[in-house]
Amino acid sequence: MKVDRRSFLGLGLGAAAGIAVSPIGMKLTDDSSIWTQNWPWTPVPVDGEVTYENSVCSLCPGSCGISVRKINNRPVKIEGLAGYPINDGGACLHGIAGLQYLYDPSRVKTPLKKNGDKFEEISWDDAIAIVAAKLADIRKSGSAEKLACIADKEQGSVSGLFKRLLKTFGSPNFYTMPGLESYLELTAETLHGEGQTIAFDLENASFVLSFGAGIIEGWGSPVNCFKANASRKERKAKLYQIEPRLSNTAANADKWIPVKPGTEADLALGICAVILENKLFDSPATSSFKGGLNKFGALLQKEYTPSKTAEITGVNASDIEKIATLFANAKMPLAVFGKGRGDGAQSLKELAAVHILNCLVGNINKKGGAFVQPKLKYLEFADESMDSIAENGFAKTKAAPYVNQLIEKVNESSQPVVEALFVYNANPCHSLHDAKKVKQALGKIPFVVSFSSFLDETAMEADIILPSHTFIERLEDVPSCAGLAKSVVGLTKPVVEPLFDTKNPGDAVILIAKALEGNIAQSFEWETYEECLEEVAAGIWDSLSEDGFAIISEEVPSESVPVNISLLANNPATVQAQGDFELTLIPIDNMRLISAGISVSPFAIKTVSDKVLKGKDIVVDINPLTASGLKDGGVAMLTTPIGTARVIVNFNEGIMPGIIGMVEGLGHTFDNKYVSNKGININALIGPVIESGSGLDAAFGIKAKISKA
Amino acid sequence: MSEIENKAENGSTEIAGEGTAGEAKDDKGLGLGVIFFIIAFVACFLSGTLLFPKLLYSKKEQPFNFDHALHVGEAGDCETCHSLREDGSFTGIPKLATCLDCHTEEPLGETEDEAVFTEEYVAKEKEVPWLVYSRQPDCVFFSHVAHTQAGGMDCVSCHGHIGESTSSRPYEENRITGYSRDIWGQNIFGIKKNSWDRMKMDDCAKCHKKETGHQGYCFQCHK
Numbered sequence: 001m002k003v004d005r006r007s008f009l010g011l012g013l014g015a016a017a018g019i020a021v022s023p024i025g026m027k028l029t030d031d032s033s034i035w036t037q038n039w040p041w042t043p044v045p046v047d048g049e050v051t052y053e054n055s056v057c058s059l060c061p062g063s064c065g066i067s068v069r070k071i072n073n074r075p076v077k078i079e080g081l082a083g084y085p086i087n088d089g090g091a092c093l094h095g096i097a098g099l100q101y102l103y104d105p106s107r108v109k110t111p112l113k114k115n116g117d118k119f120e121e122i123s124w125d126d127a128i129a130i131v132a133a134k135l136a137d138i139r140k141s142g143s144a145e146k147l148a149c150i151a152d153k154e155q156g157s158v159s160g161l162f163k164r165l166l167k168t169f170g171s172p173n174f175y176t177m178p179g180l181e182s183y184l185e186l187t188a189e190t191l192h193g194e195g196q197t198i199a200f201d202l203e204n205a206s207f208v209l210s211f212g213a214g215i216i217e218g219w220g221s222p223v224n225c226f227k228a229n230a231s232r233k234e235r236k237a238k239l240y241q242i243e244p245r246l247s248n249t250a251a252n253a254d255k256w257i258p259v260k261p262g263t264e265a266d267l268a269l270g271i272c273a274v275i276l277e278n279k280l281f282d283s284p285a286t287s288s289f290k291g292g293l294n295k296f297g298a299l300l301q302k303e304y305t306p307s308k309t310a311e312i313t314g315v316n317a318s319d320i321e322k323i324a325t326l327f328a329n330a331k332m333p334l335a336v337f338g339k340g341r342g343d344g345a346q347s348l349k350e351l352a353a354v355h356i357l358n359c360l361v362g363n364i365n366k367k368g369g370a371f372v373q374p375k376l377k378y379l380e381f382a383d384e385s386m387d388s389i390a391e392n393g394f395a396k397t398k399a400a401p402y403v404n405q406l407i408e409k410v411n412e413s414s415q416p417v418v419e420a421l422f423v424y425n426a427n428p429c430h431s432l433h434d435a436k437k438v439k440q441a442l443g444k445i446p447f448v449v450s451f452s453s454f455l456d457e458t459a460m461e462a463d464i465i466l467p468s469h470t471f472i473e474r475l476e477d478v479p480s481c482a483g484l485a486k487s488v489v490g491l492t493k494p495v496v497e498p499l500f501d502t503k504n505p506g507d508a509v510i511l512i513a514k515a516l517e518g519n520i521a522q523s524f525e526w527e528t529y530e531e532c533l534e535e536v537a538a539g540i541w542d543s544l545s546e547d548g549f550a551i552i553s554e555e556v557p558s559e560s561v562p563v564n565i566s567l568l569a570n571n572p573a574t575v576q577a578q579g580d581f582e583l584t585l586i587p588i589d590n591m592r593l594i595s596a597g598i599s600v601s602p603f604a605i606k607t608v609s610d611k612v613l614k615g616k617d618i619v620v621d622i623n624p625l626t627a628s629g630l631k632d633g634g635v636a637m638l639t640t641p642i643g644t645a646r647v648i649v650n651f652n653e654g655i656m657p658g659i660i661g662m663v664e665g666l667g668h669t670f671d672n673k674y675v676s677n678k679g680i681n682i683n684a685l686i687g688p689v690i691e692s693g694s695g696l697d698a699a700f701g702i703k704a705k706i707s708k709a
Numbered sequence: 710m711s712e713i714e715n716k717a718e719n720g721s722t723e724i725a726g727e728g729t730a731g732e733a734k735d736d737k738g739l740g741l742g743v744i745f746f747i748i749a750f751v752a753c754f755l756s757g758t759l760l761f762p763k764l765l766y767s768k769k770e771q772p773f774n775f776d777h778a779l780h781v782g783e784a785g786d787c788e789t790c791h792s793l794r795e796d797g798s799f800t801g802i803p804k805l806a807t808c809l810d811c812h813t814e815e816p817l818g819e820t821e822d823e824a825v826f827t828e829e830y831v832a833k834e835k836e837v838p839w840l841v842y843s844r845q846p847d848c849v850f851f852s853h854v855a856h857t858q859a860g861g862m863d864c865v866s867c868h869g870h871i872g873e874s875t876s877s878r879p880y881e882e883n884r885i886t887g888y889s890r891d892i893w894g895q896n897i898f899g900i901k902k903n904s905w906d907r908m909k910m911d912d913c914a915k916c917h918k919k920e921t922g923h924q925g926y927c928f929q930c931h932k
Contacts, residue, residue, distance in 0.1 A: 014747060
């Protein structure tokens with residue numbers, strides 16, 4: 001018997017046939033298909049019990065109710081909360097991406113102390129002791145008023161605690177970042193008197209004359225505004241949008257009225273002139289005007305005739321007359337101010353000129369009109385314990401009326417204007433005009449304490465960071481302060497255990513106060529912030545804790561309010577853009593970005609169109625008529641009196657000639673690979689222009705030039 | 710005829726002659742080939758049937774033995790521990806908290822397993838890392854409530870008589886997919902006698918066809 005080639009062939013064939021009829025083939029095929037559908041390295045969401053917890057989003061002043069979906073107690077999704085009085089189930093893209101802030105790479109995980117150029121980790125006890133010791137020194141040296149605080153808003157118990165700390169310490173220097181809330185209050189105070197604020201009944205108005213308010217671009221309470229706008233067709237309501245660029249709101253409006261930037265106030269006054277001239281005003285309402293209606297009328301007839309207004313604003317005289325007539329004859333007319341998101345620079349002249357239209361047509365405190373009502377007051381803090389240092393210091397005048405001027409003063413003064421600064425829920429080094437100067441000012445302040453959850457541009461400038469829980473992890477009352485017709489206070493609740501060694505900012509303030517001892521500690525007798533909130537919000541605590549919100553008012557206010565037009569009758573000067581260049585650079589608010597406070601989330605920045613951000617380059621809108629020498633999609637250098645930037649040009653016929661539009665909210669420089677180093681910060685190109693009289697930063701833009709790079 | 714042609718003719722005759730002689734040899738060769746074929750066939754078939762499963766699956770022991778029969782006797786039916794949540798989702802293997810509805814830090818029995826449970830898990834408040842015999846790949850959506858309540862099926866139809874077991878058998882993990890052997894079934898050919906012997910897509914489809922008249926669409930389970 002000879003083993004030959006055929007034997008081997010037989011062996012091979014036998015092996016092949018044996019394997020073929022054995023289950024190996026089918027089993028391996030099946031297993032490999034399962035394997036390829038379930039790569040072991042692909043993260044698989046953990047299965048488990050699904051629960052929902054209701055809370056309130058505090059990423060913007062919108063204050064929407066949210067429902068957080070959790071699996072095995074781990075939050076996995078944020079949805080709008082159905083039945084919540086502000087958003088009724090709706091949510092914006094920033095809200096639904098809110099969980100990304102929990103795991104943000106730039107989160108501050110433990111208290112930090114600056115040592116040279118670097119931060120070192122310290123314990124909470126050490127951090128509070130350092131802050132308290134520094135503050136005690138300042139107080140001892142007799143300059144208690146040189147402790148200042150910059151917060152995002154006036155309302156709310158955490159801001160209340162900061163104010164209380166400053167007051168008992170002996171400082172009046174509490175500042176808020178520019179915001180719609182402060183503009184509404186200032187306008188109400190100027191035209192109607194102390195302690196008032198304004199709300200707009202957008203849901204019912206039949207004719208909305210919007211002076212640049214980005215109703216679907218994040219103005220006020222975004223989801224609420226989206227809903228109000230969506231119901232416009234059903235209600236047969238009209239929207240006329242006045243702004244230099246065909247924004248989404250303008251494109252969605254019944255009419256877009258392009259106006260030269262910075263002349264919105266003049267257009268409003270021109271419309272007032274037509275209303276007065278043609279006697280379209282509401283006589284009973286105007287009969288109670290104080291402050292010189294005749295003087296105001298005479299001024300309008302002289303300076304703001306349709307032809308003169310047309311010359312100033314670029315809007316046709318006939319259009320001005322038509323708009324005025326339509327507005328005055330509408331059943332429920334409503335003029336709305338606050339360009340873009342409403343938190344940018346504004347002049348008091350513009351705010352007052354727009355709101356006086358509401359007063360002239362008599363739609364104050366009427367359905368579909370403007371509601372003038374007392375400021376939200378639901379917190380009752382017990383009287384502070386004041387010693388003589390506190391009394392004397394608190395009685396002093398504030399270093400500056402607004403935050404922009406404070407920054408200017410700190411930079412200009414050779415003596416320290418502020419010895420110590422608290423920054424809470426704000427990022428002035430990114431969101432205020434002339435960001436470089438703001439950074440410089442913070443550098444000049446000897447001791448800066450940040451309460452930020454993230455190591456953002458401002459926190460980087462701090463000497464101590466006392467990191468706060470994010471809104472997913474903390475308890476806080478969230479008042480609606482975005483011009484909403486309904487006054488609602490919501491309760492943000494911790495829906496997850498804190499991920500890092502952070503604290504509720506309220507608790508951090510209480511700890512600092514206790515460490516300062518004396519009258520300050522006596523004014524902060526609560527053990528925890530939770531105890532404090534329950535006590536100071538006692539009046540609404542039951543509904544806050546049970547329902548998650550409390551409606552303070554939802555009816556049309558019935559009171560008639562006085563109107564004082566002396567500011568406008570005295571013909572305040574119009575703010576001019578800084579610089580001598582030919583073009584004007586204006587900021588654009590985009591719903592997909594965030595321009596104040598917190599930075600945009602990784603998810604939201606990915607949704608931005610490449611007509612706004614292309615790769616890492618920012619895109620600017622320019623009318624082809626103005627763009628001589630430039631190429632659509634080409635690179636150009638944009639120069640303003642305070643800075644230069646590389647930009648990509650986008651030819652857009654929807655922007656008035658002579659204007660360059662650039663989006664706000666990009667150009668972050670802190671350590672977050674998802675959102676930083678994308679585009680440039682427009683606030684590094686625009687400087688503040690202070691309006692005389694009001695002291696507001698009213699820089700609606702800046703003069704600029706653009707040339708091929 | 711040229712020399713070459715002659716050679717060719719002779720050659721061909723020779724080759725033909727050899728061929729005739731070779732046929733007898735070939736028969737032997739073929740016989741050997743057949744034997745080799747059979748040996749190789751049988752060896753490979755047996756390896757594929759008997760050895761291959763041993764290589765494919767690794768055996769893992771449960772953290773400790775679990776006596777289903779005892780628990781069913783004490784606590785009632787399957788739903789006592791393997792319950793449905795309010796929203797209809799299935800709790801699966803109970804969490805420690807469910808165990809602690811009856812168990813305490815003091816052992817309830819005297820077995821070694823009870824001691825491991827109380828010392829390692831109850832005292833340390835640690836979840837028991839049970840290995841789940843019936844866990845399906847993550848690409849499949851499955852709703853228990855639709856089958857047990859809407860379909861009126863009992864647990865045994867798919868899970869067999871696990872409720873009568875007194876100890877936990879070893880968990881056999883597929884080295885390629887990482888899933889339990891129970892999905893494919895103990896029989897490597899996929900032959901089953903009982904409805905619970907394997908739980909592959911075809912088994913779902915077969916039952917669906919029988920019960921509902923249609924085997925179902927892809928996206929119903931592969932969402």
